[in-house]
Amino acid sequence: MGEVLLEDLTKDFGEVIAVKEVNLTIHDGEFVVLLGPSGCGKTTTLRMIAGLEEITSGRILLDERVLNDVHPRDRDIAMVFQNYALYPHMSVYKNMAFGLKMRKVAKDEIDRKVKSAAGILGIETLLGRYPGKLSGGQRQRVTLGRAIVRDPRVFLFDEPLSNLDAKLRVQTRVELLKLHQHLAATSIYVTHDQVEAMTMGDRIVVMHEGVIQQVGPPMEVYQNPANQFVAGFIGSPAMNFLSATVRFEAGRTFLEGAGFRIPLPTERAGGLAGREGDEIVFGIRPEDMRLGAEGEIEGAVEIIEPVGSDIFLDLSVGGASLTARVESSVRMSQGERVRLHADPARVHAFDPETGVTLV
Amino acid sequence: MGREIGAGRTSPSMVRRSASLLRRWGAGGGKSSLHSHLRWAGFFFVLPALIHLVIFKFYPMLQAFRLSFFRYDLMSPPVFTGLENYKLLWENPLFHQSFWVSVKYMFGVSIPEWFFALGLALLLNRRMPGRAVIRLAYFFPIAMSQIVVAMVWKFMYHPFGLVNTILETFGIGRINWLSMEESALPALIAIGIWRGIPLFGVIYLAGLQAIPKEYHEAAIIDGAGVFQRFFYVTIPLLLPTIMFVMVLSLLSAVKVFLNPLVMTEGGPNGTTRVLPYFIYETGFAFFRMGEAAAASMVLFVFLFGLTLIQLRLLRRGGVE
Numbered sequence: 072m073g074e075v076l077l078e079d080l081t082k083d084f085g086e087v088i089a090v091k092e093v094n095l096t097i098h099d100g101e102f103v104v105l106l107g108p109s110g111c112g113k114t115t116t117l118r119m120i121a122g123l124e125e126i127t128s129g130r131i132l133l134d135e136r137v138l139n140d141v142h143p144r145d146r147d148i149a150m151v152f153q154n155y156a157l158y159p160h161m162s163v164y165k166n167m168a169f170g171l172k173m174r175k176v177a178k179d180e181i182d183r184k185v186k187s188a189a190g191i192l193g194i195e196t197l198l199g200r201y202p203g204k205l206s207g208g209q210r211q212r213v214t215l216g217r218a219i220v221r222d223p224r225v226f227l228f229d230e231p232l233s234n235l236d237a238k239l240r241v242q243t244r245v246e247l248l249k250l251h252q253h254l255a256a257t258s259i260y261v262t263h264d265q266v267e268a269m270t271m272g273d274r275i276v277v278m279h280e281g282v283i284q285q286v287g288p289p290m291e292v293y294q295n296p297a298n299q300f301v302a303g304f305i306g307s308p309a310m311n312f313l314s315a316t317v318r319f320e321a322g323r324t325f326l327e328g329a330g331f332r333i334p335l336p337t338e339r340a341g342g343l344a345g346r347e348g349d350e351i352v353f354g355i356r357p358e359d360m361r362l363g364a365e366g367e368i369e370g371a372v373e374i375i376e377p378v379g380s381d382i383f384l385d386l387s388v389g390g391a392s393l394t395a396r397v398e399s400s401v402r403m404s405q406g407e408r409v410r411l412h413a414d415p416a417r418v419h420a421f422d423p424e425t426g427v428t429l430v
Numbered sequence: 431m432g433r434e435i436g437a438g439r440t441s442p443s444m445v446r447r448s449a450s451l452l453r454r455w456g457a458g459g460g461k462s463s464l465h466s467h468l469r470w471a472g473f474f475f476v477l478p479a480l481i482h483l484v485i486f487k488f489y490p491m492l493q494a495f496r497l498s499f500f501r502y503d504l505m506s507p508p509v510f511t512g513l514e515n516y517k518l519l520w521e522n523p524l525f526h527q528s529f530w531v532s533v534k535y536m537f538g539v540s541i542p543e544w545f546f547a548l549g550l551a552l553l554l555n556r557r558m559p560g561r562a563v564i565r566l567a568y569f570f571p572i573a574m575s576q577i578v579v580a581m582v583w584k585f586m587y588h589p590f591g592l593v594n595t596i597l598e599t600f601g602i603g604r605i606n607w608l609s610m611e612e613s614a615l616p617a618l619i620a621i622g623i624w625r626g627i628p629l630f631g632v633i634y635l636a637g638l639q640a641i642p643k644e645y646h647e648a649a650i651i652d653g654a655g656v657f658q659r660f661f662y663v664t665i666p667l668l669l670p671t672i673m674f675v676m677v678l679s680l681l682s683a684v685k686v687f688l689n690p691l692v693m694t695e696g697g698p699n700g701t702t703r704v705l706p707y708f709i710y711e712t713g714f715a716f717f718r719m720g721e722a723a724a725a726s727m728v729l730f731v732f733l734f735g736l737t738l739i740q741l742r743l744l745r746r747g748g749v750e
Contacts, residue, residue: 123647144653156644160666169662170652
């Protein structure tokens with residue numbers, strides 16, 4: 072078992088509130104990613120679960136046992152650090168064995184566990200080496216090995232891939248997921264990289280300024296963001312935001328602004344009821360538009376960015392900037408005026424004051 | 431995005447500029463012209479320090495080495511005597527006494543310094559109110575002039591000085607610290623320790639603060655207690671600093687001169703006549719410059735040996 076429950080978890084550093092009333096249930100065996108920009112409180116939350124940071128208020132429970140006053144070593148939790156934190160003066164074997172040695176596990180047992188973990192990670196040949204002689208990827212595996220040997224109920228990962236180069240990061244990401252499937256242990260993973268979050272998490276927890284913005288499976292968070300922050304944070308290139316006014320005409324709802332007039336399907340316009348004439352924020356992802364002579368959005372091409380599989384067009388729409396993703400076969404020239412059709416099912420609208428999703 | 435475009439435009443031109451600069455240098459003087467330019471520039475930066483070293487350190491050292499083979503009393507011209515000065519030293523019981531006084535002083539000061547300085551650093555490394563003020567207070571003895579320290583302590587060790595006054599309140603009789611054979615050297619050792627602890631404490635503190643906190647956190651999660659973290663994490667990672675402090679404290683202790691000069695003049699009965707004081711006395715009180723030079727050569731070889739050991743240990747203390 073390994074169900075983690077966070078109840079009204081709060082942490083302040085004097086005046087600064089790092090984590091504010093976080094409530095979250097992480098189910099046994101689940102891979103949950105805490106995602107957010109720097110300073111959003113994700114690492115502080117993780118460190119509180121690990122016991123490295125004192126809790127200001129609230130509770131942390133692991134399988135119904137309150138952990139607030141439990142020493143980190145007694146929490147049955149292992150942590151993988153961003154900078155590996157491998158003891159440089161110990162060999163790989165000793166690094167992996169250290170946690171067991173501190174827990175006074177018998178030598179034979181330590182040996183068996185270390186070798187078994189090394190086998191899982193494919194680092195048997197590295198056991199005699201020192202961390203200084205390992206590559207980034209190898210160090211990462213040893214760090215995982217150190218966590219695995221303890222056979223904990225919960226794994227905590229603090230941006231473990233951020234020190235790896237792009238290629239190795241993708242590779243290690245896949246290996247981590249395989250490892251998770253193999254171990255089936257509860258994993259809480261902190262990252263600011265939305266691609267990591269999208270590809271790895273069973274569920275994503277988006278945080279901002281110490282507050283949870285949205286919790287859900289990656290595609291749900293992507294397609295139905297709870298607010299403008301989540302919408303803007305997840306997705307690359309980011310969702311386009313343009314100022315618009317709500318118009319009702321002949322029983323239909325339109326989002327109208329400089330250079331565009333988007334009709335909304337009746338079934339999606341419920342959130343805008345009674346907002347005739349209100350200013351809102353219209354949001355659309357770059358891939359949710361397509362070129363077409365009848366398009367509702369009109370703009371001038373400013374920059375053309377071919378990325379191989381697609382082309383990103385940076386347009387000026389009524390003076391505002393908008394990015395659209397089009398097929399790589401499309402031929403465009405700078406300054407050309409184009410029209411884009413927005414997929415009505417993918418149009419978003421947000422309250423400009425609160426950022427809450429209206430559509 | 432505008433910034434990205436801007437960066438894209440300037441970056442290639444910067445590369446071009448650098449490349450043309452390299453080409454020009456290359457054209458100027460063959461393949462390794464740039465490297466030799468840089469080498470010469472580096473040499474000229476080092477030159478002032480090198481001139482200082484040669485004139486004020488190496489030249490006197492060579493002169494002392496040369497002088498150690500001559501008999502010279504500052505009045506008549508030096509006379510070459512070969513190894514006679516070294517033979518005289520070997521037969522001089524005062525030299526042997528001085529050598530052992532120096533060894534006692536060196537270890538008497540250094541060993542407590544290693545431990546007390548580490549203790550101080552561990553204490554100051556903790557988060558506590560007024561830490562900056564406490565650090566400053568402990569650093570104060572280093573900022574004081576050595577001669578002032580010697581004078582102040584001489585008064586404090588006086589039979590009616592502060593040390594005896596304090597001891598008297600505990601019912602211990604007044605001791606003439608600097609005039610008794612048993613107490614003079616320990617009294618000087620105590621000053622050495624008092625003055626050395628803050629300096630080495632600061633070095634230890636820098637070493638402690640250079641240990642990333644992740645190691646301790648990983649050890650906490652691994653289940654290590656305070657003492658286990660100290661012995662398995664702090665000490666091994668502090669080893670290079672520990673080695674450095676050990677040898678630096680030994681070297682600085684063996685060179686002590688001012689305190690015996692000001693406070694005891696090597697007495698009573700030679701019990702505080704450390705080697706540097708012996709050299710000074712032989713040369714400038716007895717005008718046996720050749721013998722003094724020979725003694726300084728012996729001290730040099732001793733210090734050189736210590737330094738070699740330091741380098742060996744430092745290399746072994748290096749983690750990777």
